Amino acid sequence: MKKRYLTQKVGFSLLVIAALVVVLPILLVIGIIVARGIGAIDWTYLTTMPLEGMKEGGIFPAILGTLLLTLGTAVAAIPVGVGGAIYLSEYARDTVLTRAIRLAIINLAGIPSVVYGLFGLGLFVLFLNFGTSILAGSLTLAIMTMPIIISSAEEALRAVPTEFRTVSASLGGSRWQGIRHIVLPQALPGIITGVILGLLRAAGETAPILFTVAAFYLPRLPRSIFDQTMALPYHLYVISTQVPGMPVQMQYGTALVLLIFVLSLNIFASVIRSYYRRKREW
Amino acid sequence: MPKTKINIKNISYFYGEKQALNNVTLDVPEKEITVFFGPAGGGKTTILRLINRLNDLVEGTKLEGKIYVDGRDIYSPETNVPDLRRQVGMVFALPLPLPGTVRENVLYGPMLAHINGRAQEDEILYRSLSQAALWDEVKDRLDDPASELSGGQQQRLCIARSLALEPDVLLLDEPTSGLDPISTAKVEESLFALKEEYTIIIVPHSIQQAGRVADRAAFFLMGELIEYKPGKELFTNPQQEKTEDYITGRFG
C-alpha cells in the first residue's frame, strides 16, 4: 500500500519536472531577449534607416515591411478564410467532397513553410510574373495562413447555437440572412481571435518570404506592391548569420521588436477571446 | 363550420429509416385554436415544423403527401419558403430570444422583410407586444437585452416576435413548458385574444392546458392521428379507446 503511494509521489514529481523543463526555458529566453535587446531600442532605432552596412542606425524599413506584409496577408487571407469557414460550418453537408476539403485544410496546415516559399516563387514570382514583390510575398503568406483562419473561424461559427439559425429561419430569414444578421456577429470575436493568431504566424515567418519578397538590404522604402521590402524576421536572419561583426545589441534589439510585435498580437487575441466569452448571452 | 385554413393530406414523414408520421390527414379551421396532443414522440412537433417547412433544415428526411395553406401546395417548387414562414409563424418550446435588445428581437422579422422606417417600426413594436400581453411590462425596457427579461416575458416576447410579421397562422410548440402558472395563464389569455385574428395550432404541455384552450383537438399516438374533433366533444366523450386511456391518465 505504502509503495503505491510512493510511486505516485515520485511520478507526480517527474511530471512537475517535465513541465518546468518545458516552461522555464521559455521564461528564460524571453527574459534574455528583453534584457539584452531593450538597450538597443529607442525612437531612432524604430524610425530610421539602417546605416553603415546595417551595423548602425535603425530598422524602420524592416518594421514597415513586416506591417505591410501582414496587412497584405490579412487582405487576401481573411475573405477567403472566413468564406471557407462559413461554407464548412453553414452550407457543407457530410459528403465525400466535404471530407476532401477538410483533408485539404489539414494538409495545407502541415505543409512546411519553405515549401510555401517554393510555391510562391513558382506561381506568383515567376508564372504570374509579379516578381519578388510585396504582392507575391503577401499572397504566399496568405495561403499559408488560410488553414489557421478557416479552422478557428469554423470553430467559432459552430459554437453559435443552432437554435438561433432555426429562429431566424422561422421568421422568414433566408439562410444567408441568418448568417449575416445572427451567426456572423455572434461568432465575430472568435473569428477575430483566429485571424490574429493566423496573422501573427505570418508576421513571424521567414522561409515563405525568402524568395518571394524579402530584400537583404534596401536603402529606401518600398514604392508599390510590386516592390521588394525588408522584413523583421528576414532582417534578424541576415544580421545574425550574414553580416560579420554585427553588434550583438542590434541583433537582440531586432529580436525584441519582432517578439513584442508577435506576442502583443497574441495577448490581444486572448484578451478579445476572454472578454467576449464573459459578455455573450448564450 | 368555419373556413378551412390548412389541409393536411396523407402525410407520412421519415427521419432516415425512422417513420415519424404515418398517413395523417386533417383540416385545420381558420381563426380557431387547434390543439395537437398526445404522448411524446407522437409526431406533434414534427407536423408543426412541416407546416412552415422548418424541417427543411434537417438533413436526411423524406416527406410523402401534401400540405395546403389557403389551398396552395406549400411543398410545390413555386413556394417562396421565407414568405411561407412569414405567413405561418412559429413559437418554440423554450424561450429563444435572439441576442440583442427587446426592440431588435421584435423587429428582426420585419427587418429581414425590409420593412423599416421609424413610424412603422414603432407601430409594429406597440401592436405585437400588446397582442402578446407584454407591452406594459417592457415599454420602458425596449432597449434592454432580451436575455434580461424573465422566462415568461421572454416567451411572450417570442410570440410578439412572430406576430410582428402579421402572420395568418401561429404555431406554438409547448410554449408554456418552461413557465410558472401565472406566466402560463398570461400566455393562454393572449392566445384567446389572438384567435380573433389568427389561426392557431398549439402543442400543449399538459392535458389540462389542452382542455382549457382547444376549439378543436387532435390526438396523436406514435405518428398516427387517432381522433380529431371539436375540443369539448373529444375531452368529454372520446370515441377511441386509446384517446380515452390517455385522457384519463391510464398511460402516457
Added chain:
Amino acid sequence: MNPPDKTQRNWSTFFIEALIRLLGFSSIGFVLLIFLFLLQEGIPAFFQVPLGNLLSELWYPTFDLYGILPLLLGSLLITLTAILIAVPLSVGTAVLVREAAPPWVREVLKPMIEALAGIPSVVLGFLGMTLVAPIVQKLGAPTGLTAFTGALILAYMSMPTIISVAEDALDTVPKSYRDAGLSMGATKWQTIWRVVVPAARSGIVTAVMLGLGRAIGETMAVMMVTGNAARMPLSLDSLFRPARTMTATIAAEMGEVAHGSIHYHMLFGIGLILFTLTFIINLIAASTIFKKRKKGGLR
C-alpha cells in the same frame, strides 16, 4: 409587404452564396495547385540527374553532385531526435495540467506555452546560435552548431502543438473512466497511466504526428543552428556533428540558383519530397481524427 427590389436581392444572395461555396472549395484547389507546381518544377530533376548520382552520399551542386541521402537522413536524424525529446516532456506536461495539478497550474502554464508557439522560428534560431550552441560546444562537441542543437530547438518548437492536441485528447476521456479506475482501488497515478492515457491513445498519436510534421518542415531555426554540413549521419557521434536538412538546403540555396537549371529543379524536387512526407504524416494524423469523429460526435 413585398419590397420592390426583391428579385435583385435574391440575386445578390445567390451571388454571395455561390462565392461562399467557391471559397469553401478553394482549399482543395490550393493543395492541388501547390502539388502541381512542385511536380512541374521538381519532376524534371529526377530525369536530368542519374539515379546513381541522386542516391549518392554527396550533395555538391557546384560539381553537379546531387546526392539527397545526406539531406534526407539529416532531416530524419534531427526530427526524430527532436520528437524523442519533445514527446515525453509534452505528454508529461499535458497529463500534469489535465489530470494531476489544480486548475490554476493550467492557467499559469497555458499562456506561456501559447507564447512559445508564437515565437518566430528565426528568433529561436538566433537564440540557438547565441545561447545554446556555446553550451553544446562546452559539452565536448567540436562546434556548437550540431544536429543536436537543432533537435533541441525543434523539440521546443513542436511542444506547443503536441501539448495542446494531447490535452484535448485527455479531455475527451469520459470522467466515468477515471471514477471506475479509482473505485477499483487504483491510485490516481495508476488510473492515469493504465486507464486515462490508454483511452486517449489515438489522440496522443495524432499529437505526436502533428508535432512530427511541424518539426520536419521547420526551416529557419534549423538552418541557423545545425551547421549545414551535408554529410551522412551514420557514425555514433553524428548527433554532435553538423548536419543539414532538406528544408535548410532549399532555403539556403534557392536564392542563388539560376531558374530552370538542374539545381533549381532539384530544390523543387526536394520540396516535392517534403510535401509528400508531410502529406503522409498529416494523413495518418487526420485518419485518427476522422475515426474519432465517426465513433461519436457527442461527448
